[in-house]
Amino acid sequence: MPRTVTGVSSALLVVAVSRALPDGGRSSGLVAVDEPVVTADDLGLTRGDGCFEGLRLVAHPAEGGLEAEVPNLGAHLARMQRSARSLDLPDDPAPWAQLLDLAAREWATSTTGRPLARGEEAAPREAAVKLSMTRGLPQPAGEPVQPTVVVTVSAVDAASLAARRDGVRVASMTRGYGPEAFAGAPWLLGGVKTLSYAVHTAAQREAVRRGADDALLTAADGTLLEGPTSAVLWVPGGGGVPRLRTVAPGSNGILGSTSQQLLFERAQRAGWDATATTGTLADLRSARAVLLTSAVRGPVAVRELDGQPLAVDSALVSELQELAGF
Amino acid sequence: MPRTVTGVSSALLVVAVSRALPDGGRSSGLVAVDEPVVTADDLGLTRGDGCFEGLRLVAHPAEGGLEAEVPNLGAHLARMQRSARSLDLPDDPAPWAQLLDLAAREWATSTTGRPLARGEEAAPREAAVKLSMTRGLPQPAGEPVQPTVVVTVSAVDAASLAARRDGVRVASMTRGYGPEAFAGAPWLLGGVKTLSYAVHTAAQREAVRRGADDALLTAADGTLLEGPTSAVLWVPGGGGVPRLRTVAPGSNGILGSTSQQLLFERAQRAGWDATATTGTLADLRSARAVLLTSAVRGPVAVRELDGQPLAVDSALVSELQELAGF
Numbered sequence: 001m002p003r004t005v006t007g008v009s010s011a012l013l014v015v016a017v018s019r020a021l022p023d024g025g026r027s028s029g030l031v032a033v034d035e036p037v038v039t040a041d042d043l044g045l046t047r048g049d050g051c052f053e054g055l056r057l058v059a060h061p062a063e064g065g066l067e068a069e070v071p072n073l074g075a076h077l078a079r080m081q082r083s084a085r086s087l088d089l090p091d092d093p094a095p096w097a098q099l100l101d102l103a104a105r106e107w108a109t110s111t112t113g114r115p116l117a118r119g120e121e122a123a124p125r126e127a128a129v130k131l132s133m134t135r136g137l138p139q140p141a142g143e144p145v146q147p148t149v150v151v152t153v154s155a156v157d158a159a160s161l162a163a164r165r166d167g168v169r170v171a172s173m174t175r176g177y178g179p180e181a182f183a184g185a186p187w188l189l190g191g192v193k194t195l196s197y198a199v200h201t202a203a204q205r206e207a208v209r210r211g212a213d214d215a216l217l218t219a220a221d222g223t224l225l226e227g228p229t230s231a232v233l234w235v236p237g238g239g240g241v242p243r244l245r246t247v248a249p250g251s252n253g254i255l256g257s258t259s260q261q262l263l264f265e266r267a268q269r270a271g272w273d274a275t276a277t278t279g280t281l282a283d284l285r286s287a288r289a290v291l292l293t294s295a296v297r298g299p300v301a302v303r304e305l306d307g308q309p310l311a312v313d314s315a316l317v318s319e320l321q322e323l324a325g326f
Numbered sequence: 327m328p329r330t331v332t333g334v335s336s337a338l339l340v341v342a343v344s345r346a347l348p349d350g351g352r353s354s355g356l357v358a359v360d361e362p363v364v365t366a367d368d369l370g371l372t373r374g375d376g377c378f379e380g381l382r383l384v385a386h387p388a389e390g391g392l393e394a395e396v397p398n399l400g401a402h403l404a405r406m407q408r409s410a411r412s413l414d415l416p417d418d419p420a421p422w423a424q425l426l427d428l429a430a431r432e433w434a435t436s437t438t439g440r441p442l443a444r445g446e447e448a449a450p451r452e453a454a455v456k457l458s459m460t461r462g463l464p465q466p467a468g469e470p471v472q473p474t475v476v477v478t479v480s481a482v483d484a485a486s487l488a489a490r491r492d493g494v495r496v497a498s499m500t501r502g503y504g505p506e507a508f509a510g511a512p513w514l515l516g517g518v519k520t521l522s523y524a525v526h527t528a529a530q531r532e533a534v535r536r537g538a539d540d541a542l543l544t545a546a547d548g549t550l551l552e553g554p555t556s557a558v559l560w561v562p563g564g565g566g567v568p569r570l571r572t573v574a575p576g577s578n579g580i581l582g583s584t585s586q587q588l589l590f591e592r593a594q595r596a597g598w599d600a601t602a603t604t605g606t607l608a609d610l611r612s613a614r615a616v617l618l619t620s621a622v623r624g625p626v627a628v629r630e631l632d633g634q635p636l637a638v639d640s641a642l643v644s645e646l647q648e649l650a651g652f
Contacts, residue, residue, distance in 0.1 A: 015365075033367075045364060048522040174511055178502075187528040187532040196524035199522065202515055
């Protein structure tokens with residue numbers, strides 16, 4: 001299967017697709033990265049109608065080459081399953097896991113074939129995986145959904161690598177909803193990781209316009225929510241047992257973060273007082289450290305909020321990054 | 327160019343695409359309807375990042391066959407331009423209009439080739455057009471966007487034809503935002519017709535779950551907004567000059583409706599008192615007629631709201647449908 005990394009679709013390394021064919025069958029397997037994968041009427045393209053997961057792929061040296069591993073895979077598949085159910089999409093994780101495994105093996109194989117740079121053997125290689133499912137083609141009423149599933153493996157972007165090292169500048173902005181907007185209104189898809197991310201990307205462009213690197217969304221009453229593609233964490237000031245806080249999901253519509261949950265479990269085992277709560281921008285301004293966390297980028301320090309520097313306790317940030325596996 | 331109408335992509339008649347190629351060039355033209363058109367990393371697919379217009383295509387008998395016309399084309403292209411600007415996408419309508427023209431001509435030609443059904447000659451044939459633009463492939467920071475543009479022509483679905491004749495049952499539900507949520511927050515993309523329609527389609531599924539055909543969205547304070555793919559109109563009770571009302575767009579985030587605007591202009595010329603205002607569900611319950619309007623389906627009567635029958639003044643509905651060109 002030819003895979004060309006081109007000037008245009010630069011970051012894609014591997015693509016695997018499963019989709020319905022005109023004859024009623026399915027096509028499943030690897031495709032070239034520059035090969036189109038969905039037709040013009042796929043509801044993922046026309047309506048942003050589907051869900052996704054962003055996962056990290058790491059390669060460990062193994063006999064005969066490298067072995068690919070997706071950290072926290074179970075949590076990602078479980079969240080994808082919840083998203084699928086919220087969208088009335090098929091929720092069996094087996095086909096996703098199979099396609100993911102196919103793409104991960106292909107990546108590990110092709111990575112092994114590449115000559116290693118000096119000293120590179122010691123470090124695990126990594127990549128970004130995206131697992132997406134769309135509603136596929138419109139079906140007659142009452143007919144079962146024939147979803148399109150797409151798995152991509154991409155190089156981790158330079159901005160993410162820089163953010164791990166240097167932290168990020170963040171601009172806060174409203175998400176427009178009141179803090180309880182999603183109570184009893186499942187059609188608003190609160191906490192569902194849908195493909196309809198136009199507002200999330202517009203918020204990130206607004207952040208760049210304001211001289212920041214990423215956005216931090218707040219509810220209409222000013223309470224903290226999340227980043228467009230991350231959860232927000234903070235270490236409150238004061239002594240004693242180190243504390244770690246994040247915003248609890250619920251009727252505020254925020255997404256349950258797999259990387260935050262994993263980090264909090266590990267931090268608790270390491271002796272931290274780590275709990276989900278509510279918060280405000282003032283809590284961040286008085287914190288010893290503020291972080292955004294997501295699966296691929298990991299926990300990164302927020303060094304500036306709305307143009308004002310934040311305290312960054314580098315030792316704490318490093319400890320949390322290490323606990324998270326970065 | 328082979329075009330097969332298949333069991334799966336049933337409604338598609340014509341597809342035209344313009345997209346960036348790996349070698350830096352562009353590919354523009356007609357493609358087979360069952361041919362995939364976007365790659366796995368197209369931001370329209372991965373983020374619902376783009377905008378679209380739904381347009382009606384009608385065919386008039388002309389010398390040598392049929393001539394395709396898009397009613398209200400200027401208003402659609404102008405709205406697409408506003409959507410593009412709101413998303414920081416290229417806003418020159420010329421490429422869209424060219425691709426649209428190509429697809430419309432192909433449709434008219436292929437429609438002419440089809441044997442006419444008995445008595446069909448007298449009526450203009452029609453189809454549904456979708457003009458979409460995505461942000462294309464991720465580009466390095468500072469590089470210009472290379473959008474993907476897709477135009478599809480589809481058969482008008484049976485449900486739309488039935489709705490014109492029989493009206494629809496509607497279920498009201500909150501959109502979650504307060505009535506002024508979009509003031510000063512352009513990143514929330516209020517009034518922008520983005521490809522991120524997952525909440526709109528979830529609202530329509532919720533409506534079906536409640537035994538209705540379509541949804542009617544309200545603000546968090548209960549004031550009227552719009553349907554997921556339509557504007558709401560009503561004819562208040564009482565005598566005198568017939569009145570026509572709709573919800574004014576603005577900081578409520580609703581979309582300026584091209585078909586509502588055209589209808590209101592024509593209604594005013596026909597002697598109606600037609601203005602945009604604010605409204606509540608109570609206004610609909612006391613109205614002589616309530617309608618949803620959109621470009622392809624046209625104005626259709628709402629005959630039931632939340633399980634309760636509404637008054638339907640059939641003569642008024644017919645007059646409004648005729649004024650709108652249906």
